Amino acid sequence: MSTDETRLAVRIAKIAKSYGPTVALDSVSIDLRPGEVHALLGENGAGKSTLVKILSGVVKPDSGSMSILGSPYRPHGIVDARTQGVATAFQELSLLPNLSIAENLMLPKMPRGMLGLASHRTAMASAGRILMDYGLAHFDPDTPVGVLSLSDRQRLEIVRAFTHAAKLLILDEPTAALADVEWLFELVRRQKSLQTAILYISHRLGEVRTLCSRATILRNGRSIGTVELSGASDANIFEMMVGRSAREIINTPPSAGGVAPVALGVKGLSGGILNDVSFNVRQGEIVGIAALEGQGQRDLFRTLIGLTKTNGGTVEIDGVRAQIASPGAALRFGNGLAYLPEDRKSEGILAGLTTASNMVLPIISRVARGGIVWPAGERRAAHETAAVVDLQQRYLHFKIDELSGGNQQKALLARVIMTGARTLLLFDPTRGVDVGTKQSIYEAIRKFAADGGSVLFYSSELPELVHLAHRCIVLYGGRIFAEYQGDAIDEQTIVGALIGHARGAKTEVAA
Amino acid sequence: MSAVTANPARRRSPFWRAVISDTGIVALIYVLLYALYAFWQPDALSLYTFTDLVNNSTPLALAAAGETLVVISRGFDLSVAGVVSLTNVLMAVYPLDGPGGALASLLMCCAIGAFVGMINGILVARLGLQTIAATLGTMIICQGLALVILDAPGGMVADFVTYTLTDTLFGVVPIAGLFLVAAVVLWLAFRRTNTGIGLYAIGADEQSARFSGVAVSGVRITAFVGAGILYGVAGFMLSAQTATGNPTAGTPFLMLTFAAVALGGTPLGGGRGSLVGSILGAGTLMLLQKVLFSGGVSSFYTGIFQGVVLVLAIVFGNTVARLLKKDEAR
Amino acid sequence: MNAHKDMAMPFEASSDRRGRQKLDRETVNTLVVFGLSIVLIVCSRFISPALGSWSQVLTVLILASFLIILSFGQGLVILIGGLDLSIPALITLGGVLTTTWIGTGDAGVWYMLPAILVVCAMVGAVSGIGIVWLKVPPFIMTMATSIVVASVALGYTSGTPRGGSPSSLLWLMKSWFLGVPVVIYFTLAFILFGWLLQNFTALGRRLRALGTNRNAALIAGVGVNRLELVPYAISAACAGFVGMMLVGYSNGATLRMGDSYMLPSIAAVVIGGSSILGGSGTFIGTVGGAILLTTLGTVISAIGLSEGWRTIIEGAIIVGALLVLRGEFLTHVGNRMLTRGK
Incomplete structure (x- = not known):
């Protein structure tokens, strides 16, 4: 005080x-x-x-x-x-x-000139002064x-x-x-x-x-x-x-068998700012993507799922060349590719529908009995996977927007697992959830991989990559900057790679 | 570093930008179309034909100009049909003759438009209704009022209004055209006010505009009121044209204004565009109708023409907007 | 208080909560709308003794059946966040095709009626294509379709539709069974069908997902583009069918037969508790809205109000319903009635 x-x-x-x-x-x-x-x-x-x-x-x-x-x-x-x-x-x-740089700087009141109208010249001049003052003299205020x-x-x-x-x-x-x-x-x-x-x-x-x-x-x-x-x-x-203490969430990841067949093979993929990216995800493997904001991770996931146009390169799912046009097509291709989106509010939940309805939406036609979808049938279908992600049964008939963010995230993870897809693409799966929920999500991901599924995930939190990933790929400027395997994945090394310094790890590219 | 800092934008030359800009394309189309018209109908270049064309286009041009204000702010205003019908019926049922009467009628039309616009603005900006839903409601109510005042086509618009406003000034300048010039001048001035810049701001991104200090609801209400006034004047000019009242006079405007706006290069997504483009767009639509129907096609099929042109205009507007955007963003 | 003791403390400040037995907005609204209809029917006796009688109620229900079927289609379109302004034109199209292709008698009615419905559905699908692929806003696209269809009908009939009603449609609209008009049984079956389709089928669920959040539905694997055509096609088919019913009802078609249904079809859906933004609403609520509007229309006619006043009242009802349903007004009222105090 x-x-x-x-x-x-x-x-x-x-x-x-x-x-x-x-x-x-x-x-x-x-x-x-x-x-x-x-x-x-x-x-x-x-x-x-x-x-x-x-x-x-x-x-x-x-x-x-x-x-x-x-x-x-x-x-x-x-x-x-x-x-x-x-x-x-x-x-x-x-x-x-x-609007122009000058107008943006002046909003909401423009400098006045003749007849009390906004004066373009004065605005340009004062914007120019401001830009000069803050070391941005090379900006043209009229842009x-x-x-x-x-x-x-x-x-x-x-x-x-x-x-x-x-x-x-x-x-x-x-x-x-x-x-x-x-x-x-x-x-x-x-x-x-x-x-x-x-x-x-x-x-x-x-x-x-x-x-x-x-x-x-x-x-x-x-x-x-x-x-x-x-x-x-x-x-x-x-x-x-x-x-609570950070140590609690530390778990040593199981080491992956390196000889399992490739579930997701990406070769020379480009799209958005993503540029010539190649990697494999094997069955039973969890691969993490590390990157600072805006390094192409978004384009990588969205290209794989058909939301962003590919500019080149190939994607193979279980060895079959795939041309994915939409998330729906991704789900249906081969053993399936399911995507957990980045922003749960705008791309994930369907507010107003129950949690069970949200979970079964991708497989709704399988849930229908005689063409009719009974709410009880939905809950029955959602029941088992809800347990896998540690989501309480009673939440299933709640509207999903009445749940906490953590429980919403569990339900969305359950949704991608329930689709039956054997490859999951998870974009920042624990964004904004509490430690307990994180643990449940990690468990569910590990279980999925242990059962032979493959996981590609991006995380904005380094400890998560360290503790969950068998292999970690660092994206920088739309390209793969470094790749680390097993014990080589540690926070200091990745931090360096994230900002484009391959300190300590001289671009140690694992196979 | 190269990842986040995009290459300096490759921008087209100023000339090309002017051509492809809001109004450039539609102006070009208008000129080409007029040339075509002149080729078929040699008297197209006569003052009489031109005056006639301006007179025919003015009501729609004014209505489209009003609609543009709302569209730039990212909204749709359906009340145009209601206001035009209502003002037209009032002009026919309560004619006021002489210059003073004309002025009083004009003010009445403006006031009605402003009032309806104010209600729209309040419903949308203060009470949070969607623009389509709110203006659909006010459109219906205005159409109902028009029917209450005049339940079937009829009535007489004051002679002074009918004759003077379809005439020419000094034998050369169509008087109706002066209204358009006035609208354009006011628009160019409005564009350079804080509210005018705010209009573009809220159309592009309401949240960012609010965070930048723009008084969002004030700007929105102003847009609706301004639009309403222009619809009122459109109704006034329409009455001068038709000299009679019709409780459903405004209905065709609903569709044609959106076509004119889109044709004029204002994308229906908001944040961009110009009132001038919409006026030219309206002129183009009327001219197109004239060119196509000078051959005497059955009037049954005008509807087909209007529907197709409406869709084409919007597809065209979307394409231009995409081109412009591509030009700007990287 | 039922504090969720078994629940781990959520990290986010928002906790899982569900007000005890919250009546959802849709249920409250449906009850209110049906309640108002009944009150209106009862009160209408004070205006004119002829109103409120059993036969009068049946007449209202027959008239409401047109609106119920129309607003099912309109409701699906509004459910996905669109608006169908082509309903009047498609009513006319359905009616005109029925009288000209089939006409009086019943020759080929069993395949001609479905064929006409398919034609209407295809017109609706064209609107959908313009909306999805040409990115024309729904109300503009349907307006364009509407004017094109109306012109085609005008040109096709040279201004005056010929022919009369097939006898099967006359039977549907005019005959009685067990003291109740056949069309009312039909409408009840339609209501059951529509309610199940909108709220309890995979299609209905996907449509609702699409209307709630197109992006999220897409990511959940819903084929949103093709799906978006469906409500427009259904709405057009419903309008076409109402055109046929009207042919049976008045034994002929006119070019303006659909004009008075455009606003009520929207109003019924909005009053019925659907959000104009899409993503919520039940068909039962819409049915209530249709009955309420039709009752109101009958009362207005009985009082002798002109067409203009009727339009004004309809507009005011739409705006009023939008304002009342904005936010969770009714839910708050409903819950307050259930649980007093904290």
Whole structure:
């Protein structure tokens, strides 16, 4: 507790927010000092994005209070927050692709010229000044934002936040797509010297340690505590984030037999930013894909399942050349290829339908009796696989959107297992779920592989790759950068490979 | 690094971009079509024919211009049919003669359009209804009102309105055309206001626009009100054309406005396009009808023509939008 | 409180919860709509003694049968997030083809009627193709189909449809069995069929998945493109069939015979509790909506309101229903009635 409140730049006290029955934030308190870069850490779903929205003025909290330099801060909109000196670089980027860089920087109010109309020339000039000031002088302010690469758009989003943030700057995963991290670090240091408080949200602990002095950890919508980063080990922080010790989830993976027949053979595959990728997944094998955001992992999975057009290369399933046009075709091809999508909300669950209906959808015609699908029949069909993923039977007749994220994820995993496909493509199968659910999901995946199925999965969490994969492929810039087998898979090695440094592992390509 | 930083976009030359842009293509089509028309019908180049064409096209052009506002904001406005019918019926049942009467009638039409647009805007922006659903409702109610006021075609529009608005100024400039010019001028100014830029912003991505500080519901309501006013003026001009009232006068507009908008290069997905394109699109549709039916095809088949042109216009619009997008994104 | 003790503490702030015995919105809505119909029938006696009698109720049900069948098709289209504006034109097409291809008598009726339905379904499928592959918004595509079909019907009949009703259709629409018109038995069977199809078959389930989230349905292996044609084809066939029924009912076809069904078909579905965004709704609710609307229409006629007022009321009902059904308004009311206090 600070003795002198006015010395605090920002004080966030006991903020809470619920959406209907869903509690997004329970009680969050954070104090930021002027000129401090303060990290906000927490797993997906811990409440970080809701807090960001509340601070930015997009969402109003149900209770709690906020103050800036001692005076109450109750923004009623994003513009109001800006005028009070609070601005945010959003993770999902809030730029308009059809407007120019200058217009995006000036929104919502353009500089006026003749007749009170927006003046193109003044806008260009002031946008040019801003870009110059933040080291982006090579941007032409007249360019439509849609033309920019993702990395450049992220830079623009960051610059826009900087221009409005006099007192509090919120950077939400600012380096997710950033090619040049040093550029940002330099800006942050400069802003720091202007006594702006900066709330820095990132899942990259190394980055956080470089920039921040203190960190607040969120879990289940509560602020668990604030730590001095110099005095906290990674393990301490991790424990605070997940609520138990990290070691608990460590399991040694069984070693795979290297002679089993190839279930999924990929040769020279290109599509989207994916470029000439070749690898095999054998029966009974779990292959992990490691990659930073946007390195082609999405295109790899979507190409295999027929959602993105292939630009070349071949895919063989059980030795038979396959031309997959849609996920439905993938399911029906040979022994089948089933896909667990990345975003459970927009691509996974069918809200409003029961959990059982969600699970049996791909095999619905098999469940029908005399052309009629009885709800009880659906539950009977879903029953067995629900047990495999450790999903309680009573959830089967709930609507799936009434379940927690973890249980939804279990149901979706059960869905791909139930299809009977012998090869599973799992995209970040444990995103935003709790430790217990993770364990159940790992068990189910291991069991599937032990029964002779093959699994290709991508994960954004390194420990998961280390503990689950028999073989790990690192994608970088749309190509396979490195491949590790068995004991060679360890976090340090992969971290190096992820950012394109084959440190310690001189491109050790296993067969 | 090369993975995330895309190659500098290969952009086409300014000339080619202008041609392929929102209005370039439709303007080109219009000119070619007119040349074709002139080839078949030598009197097409006469002032009389041109005035006639402008007069015929103006109501649809104004209605399409209004629709464009809503489409750019990513929405559909079906109330156009209702507002045109309602204003047309009012003009025929309560004719006000003389310049003062014409002005009063025009203001009344604008006010009705603005009111309906306001209701649409509130239903959509404040009460969260889908644009199609909300405007379908207001369209039906307006059509009902039109039927209550005049239950069968009839009535007389004031002579002053009928004669003056279909006439020419100084013998050369079609007066109806002046309304279009006014609409274009206002549009060009509106485009350069904060609301105008916000209109494109919410059409591209409502969430991002909100996060960028755009007052989303205010902009949306403005779009609907502006559209409503233009429908009102369209109804006014239609009454000047037909000189009589018809409670279902607006029904054909429903389909033709969307065809004109799509033909004018405004993609129905929002965030792009121009009112000028839609006006040219409307002109093209009317011209096409004239070219095809100058030969005396049975009017039974105008419907087939309209349906096919509607679909083709949208497919065409989609294709142009795709081309433009390809040009912009990498 | 039934705290789920056996449940592992969920990681996400949202926990698994299911308000105790939550009545879902669809059920509440269906009950409300049927309840309103009954109240309206009973109250209509105060307006005119002729209303509310048994024979009057039967008349309402016969008139409602047209709307019930139409709104089944419209309901499927709305279920997948579309809108079918071609219903009037297809009613006319079904009617005109029946009177011109079969005409009075019953020659070849057993294959001609199905053939006409197939023609209608194909027209609907064409709309679907435009929507799926040409990416024309549903309401525009069906509007285009509508005007083309209407013109073809106009041209084909030169403005005045000839012929009368096949005797089998006259039998369907005019004869009685055990004191009840045959068509009511038929409609009951249709309701059972439609209800099962929409809510308890693989097809219905896939359609609902498609309407809930096209992307998720695609990823779950549903062949969404071809599936999306189905509701348009079914809706067109239903409209064509109603055209035949109308031929039987009024012993002939006219070019404008379908015009007054367009708005009610949408209104019945919306009042019946289906979301205009797609993905939810039951056919039973829609049936309730159709009966309510038809009853209301009868009362309006009895009062002597003009066509214009009738249209205004229909529009107001659509907007009102949309507003009431927006969010979970009825669910909240329903649950509040079930569980008082916290």
